[in-house]
Amino acid sequence: MGNLLEIKNLTVEYNSLNKEKGAAVVAVNNVSLEIREGETYALAGESGCGKSTLAKAITKLVTPKSGEILFLGQDIFKQTKQEKKNYPKEVQMVFQNPYSSLNPKMKIGDILKEPLDINTDLSAKKKKNAIFEILQEVGLQENCIDLYPHEFSGGQRQRIAIARTLILKPKLIIADEPVSALDASIQAQIINLLKDLKRQKKLTILFISHDLNVIRYLADRVGIMYFGKLIEENTTGNIFMYPKEEYTKTLLDSAPILH
Ligand SMILES: Nc1ncnc2c1ncn2[C@@H]1O[C@H](COP(=O)(O)OP(=O)(O)OP(=O)(O)O)[C@@H](O)[C@H]1O
Numbered sequence: 001m002g003n004l005l006e007i008k009n010l011t012v013e014y015n016s017l018n019k020e021k022g023a024a025v026v027a028v029n030n031v032s033l034e035i036r037e038g039e040t041y042a043l044a045g046e047s048g049c050g051k052s053t054l055a056k057a058i059t060k061l062v063t064p065k066s067g068e069i070l071f072l073g074q075d076i077f078k079q080t081k082q083e084k085k086n087y088p089k090e091v092q093m094v095f096q097n098p099y100s101s102l103n104p105k106m107k108i109g110d111i112l113k114e115p116l117d118i119n120t121d122l123s124a125k126k127k128k129n130a131i132f133e134i135l136q137e138v139g140l141q142e143n144c145i146d147l148y149p150h151e152f153s154g155g156q157r158q159r160i161a162i163a164r165t166l167i168l169k170p171k172l173i174i175a176d177e178p179v180s181a182l183d184a185s186i187q188a189q190i191i192n193l194l195k196d197l198k199r200q201k202k203l204t205i206l207f208i209s210h211d212l213n214v215i216r217y218l219a220d221r222v223g224i225m226y227f228g229k230l231i232e233e234n235t236t237g238n239i240f241m242y243p244k245e246e247y248t249k250t251l252l253d254s255a256p257i258l259h
C-alpha cells in the first residue's frame with residue numbers, strides 16, 4: 001500500500017490573543033506521519049493537544065508555519081490551479097457536531113446536491129441518482145430529500161453529514177470526533193456505518209477521537225499526540241498491548257473498559 005498522505009515536520013502556530021504579552025501557541029509541533037491508502041489512522045490525545053489543528057492543516061483551513069503536507073506525493077500548498085480545484089473532492093471532513101454542520105434552512109436533497117453543484121458538471125439526473133445512491137448507502141430513505149435537518153435525530157443527522165462527505169467520492173475522509181456529540185447507543189451505529197463504508201468503498205480515514213475504545217475497534221494504526229507532538233505511533237494491536245511512552249500508558253489507564 002502506498003502513502004496517500006505524508007506529513008513532514010509540520011508546525012502550526014496560532015497568534016496569542018494577548019498580542020503584547022503572549023507568545024504564539026504552538027498547536028502542532030514538528031509532526032511527521034504517513035497515512036497509507038486504505039487504512040484508518042487514528043489520532044488520540046487529550047483536549048488541546050493539536051488533533052483538530054492537524055486536521056485543519058490537511059484541509060487547508062490553517063496555514064502551517066513550516067513543514068510539508070503531501071497528498072499523493074504533491075505538496076498541497078503548492079498546487080496548480082486544477083489541483084486546487086480538485087483537492088476538496090479528494091479530501092472531505094466529517095465534523096463533531098451534526099447539528100451545526102448542516103444548514104437548518106436547506107432540505108436534505110439540497111444539502112446533498114450542493115457539493116455536486118459546486119464541484120462537478122454532472123447532469124441533473126445523474127446528481128439525483130448519486131443522491132439516492134448515497135442515501136441508501138448510509139441507511140436513509142429516499143423521501144428524506146424533502147425534509148429539513150431538524151426533522152431528524154442526531155444519529156440520522158450524522159448519517160446525512162457522512163452522506164454529504166461521501167457524495168464526491170473522496171479518497172481521504174477526516175472524521176474529527178464524529179460521534180462524541182451522540183448518545184452511546186447511536187455512537188455504535190455510526191461507528192459501524194463508518195466501518196462498513198470503509199470496507200465497501202476502500203476509504204482512507206483519519207479518525208480523531210479521545211475515545212480509545214472506539215479507536216481500538218476502528219483503527220489500523222494509532223498516533224498519540226501530546227502538547228502538539230506526535231509522541232508514539234504503532235499498529236492498533238501493538239499500541240494497546242505494548243505502549244512505550246508513559247503518557248500513552250496513562251491514556252490507556254484512563255479508558256476503563258479496556259482493563
Ligand atoms: N483559533 C485559535 N486561536 C488560538 N489558539 C487556538 C486556536 N485553535 C486552537 N488553538 C489552541 O491550539 C491548541 C490545539 O488545539 P486543537 O483544537 O487543535 O486541539 P484538539 O486536540 O483538537 O483538542 P480537543 O480534543 O479539545 O478538540 C490548543 O492549545 C488550543 O487552545
Ligand SMILES: [Mg+2]
Pocket residue numbers: 051052053176
Ligand atoms: Mg479537536
